[in-house]
Amino acid sequence: MTNICDLANKQCKPCEGGVPPLSMEEANKLMQQLEGWSLANNKISKTFEFKNYYQTMAFVNAVAWISHREDHHPDMAVSYNKCHVEYMTHAINGLSENDFICAAKIDWLFKI
Numbered sequence: 001m002t003n004i005c006d007l008a009n010k011q012c013k014p015c016e017g018g019v020p021p022l023s024m025e026e027a028n029k030l031m032q033q034l035e036g037w038s039l040a041n042n043k044i045s046k047t048f049e050f051k052n053y054y055q056t057m058a059f060v061n062a063v064a065w066i067s068h069r070e071d072h073h074p075d076m077a078v079s080y081n082k083c084h085v086e087y088m089t090h091a092i093n094g095l096s097e098n099d100f101i102c103a104a105k106i107d108w109l110f111k112i
């Protein structure tokens with residue numbers, strides 16, 4: 001049986017293009033391992049909610065730390081108590097497993 005930990009325990013592989021993006025079928029299969037994410041326009045996204053700005057920014061900084069470690073970076077839109085996170089793999093203008101690995105890692109982060 002697969003669960004969120006399978007993805008969250010993987011590491012991103014460097015991607016500089018030259019490989020095809022995931023097919024819709026592959027992407028939909030990986031979506032089953034995530035909770036609360038949406039897939040649209042070749043991106044996966046989720047809005048995280050917090051009690052206040054301090055907690056929002058702590059999350060943003062922790063996401064930045066994971067992004068640096070994994071060398072894979074989301075777009076984030078930050079407001080007082082919300083952070084909207086979008087992942088896509090720019091190098092291939094589509095989705096790769098890296099997007100799902102990072103999404104699973106930050107879901108884990110949100111729960112701790």
Ligand SMILES: C[C@H](O)[C@H](O)[C@H]1CNC2=NC(N)=NC(=O)C2=N1
Binds near residue numbers: 016088
């Ligand atoms: C070599 C390394 O994997 C690339 O430069 C990374 C850096 N971070 C990245 N982040 C995202 N979201 N997409 C990319 O294609 C990407 N490329």
